[in-house]
Amino acid sequence: MADTRQLLTEMNDRSREVFRRVVEGYLDSGEPVGSRTLTRVMNEKISAATVRNVMQDLEHLGLLDSPHVSAGRVPTQLGLRMFVDGILQVGQIAPEDRERIDATGSDADVATLLDRVGKTLSGITRGASLVLTPKHEAPIRHIEFVSLGADRALVVLVFADGQVENRVFAPPPGQTASSMREAANFLNALAGGRTLTELRQTIVQDMARRRQEIDGLAQALVDAGLAVWENPGKQSERLLVSGQANLLEADARDVDRIRSLFEDLERKRDIAEYLHLTETGDGVRIFIGSENTLFSLSGSSLVVSPYMNADRKIIGAVGVIGPTRLNYGRIVPIVDYTAHLVGRLVSERGKG
Secondary structure (H helix, E strand, C coil): CCCHHHHHHHCCHHHHHHHHHHHHHHHHHCCCECHHHHHCCCCCCCCHHHHHHHHHHHHHCCCEECCCCCCCEEECHHHHHHHHHHCCCCCCCCHHHHHHHHHHHCCCCHHHHHHHHHHHHHHHHCCEEEEECCCCCCCEEEEEEEECCCCCEEEEEEECCCCEEEEEECCCCCCCHHHHHHHHHHHHHHHCCCCHHHHHHHHHHHHHHCHHHCCHHHHHHHHHHHHHHCCCCCHHHHEEEECHHHHHHHCCCCHHHHHHHHHHHHCHHHHHHHHHHHHHCCCCEEEEHHHCHHHCCCCEEEEEEEEECCCCCEEEEEEEEEECCCCHHHHHHHHHHHHHHHHHHHHHCCCC
16 A cells, blocks of 8 residues: 555645545545535635546545546545545544533443443444443452363452452363362462463463473363453453444445445454454554455444553553544544543443
């Protein structure tokens, strides 16, 4: 893909304005923008023929496309990326939007709060909202394995904040009460106030170094415990999706594309794992069209931001998905504000 910033730098003022007007017109109406329309809004008084020449040059650069003959131009994915990266002006969140988002945080537990946030976010943006709920990152106080039968066992996790999690899993064959005690002792010796994420990292390192100190059955049980703690298949339970119906209203003309997006949204586990990637970086991120591999067939855009707990650890994410002609200038500050608010409220409730 071409360097959009370099393309923008090399464009003259006239080309840049034509490009900006086409993108803004398309984002506003969803329709191709024609040369005659541009002549009425350009700062410089130029003819429709001149505007068409500029548009042709921009099309040659891959920034604009003509969906139909003589039907005006629309921005390509490359054009939208250049607009978002180099031209988009992101202002402050509107007072009325701020008030609606603030109202979600009144006297609610975390589950209710996040449900309200998702519904409010979809209502304000008229898109579908995605909320990845917090990971439990309190330090671990104690770990215990309990046999439930020949092929079932329970791992009990007691956290420093008082929360207890019980997870049933299939232990490796041949486990005994002795190997379960040994595995638990090994893990408790390492836990030492670490969070679950930190403990997983420590276990991987220490198992290689201390394999001679722990029985083979206990080793297998620890490895099995690691798999359980990774929670395969459970990531989707952290994902709340609201406002899918808004997508039909946004672009009811392209039913096949919307159907494809609905199918994507049904695969909650895939989306949750994708949003998990946002937990590696701060700030709002915008994925346009095929840049978002999950939604590439539906040609949608995702605006997403992680949120943090009081210790500045990323514990979840909030976002909005919709057609590529999202009002990015309005939605970016909404998602950014929501992420900061959710992080603060979750931290205040002691769940982060």
